[in-house]
Amino acid sequence: MRHRKAGVKLNRTSSHRDAMFRNMVTSMIKHGQIRTTDVKAKELRRWVDKMITLAKRGDLHARRQALAVIREKDVVHRLFAEAKERFGHRAGGYTRIVKLGHRPGDAAPMAMIEFVDPALAGSADTAEA
Incomplete structure (x- = not known):
């Protein structure tokens, strides 16, 4: 039984999973939206919502906790500068997931995750992950 076990395994080691979601959180904040599989998007929502909640708090400890996940100072600085006024x-509920259909290669269900407030999206570019 998986009682009290949050998160999904995604058939990866814990270090690979953490690195993958750290990269995805960074790309999400940097570009405003990313295209990924449905299951990864649902899990990424947890990570991104936690980072925005830290940014809304805005103190030094929250900034250090965000830097422990994001690892790019300019992305963290931008998040902390914009998140309080935007959100x-x-x-809660800072992101939305839009289903995109199935990927041609392996028929994996694809989704686009984006911020609910489009003003936080840095540019018109979209990143593919």
């Missing part, structure tokens, strides 16, 4: 009125 200050919102108590």
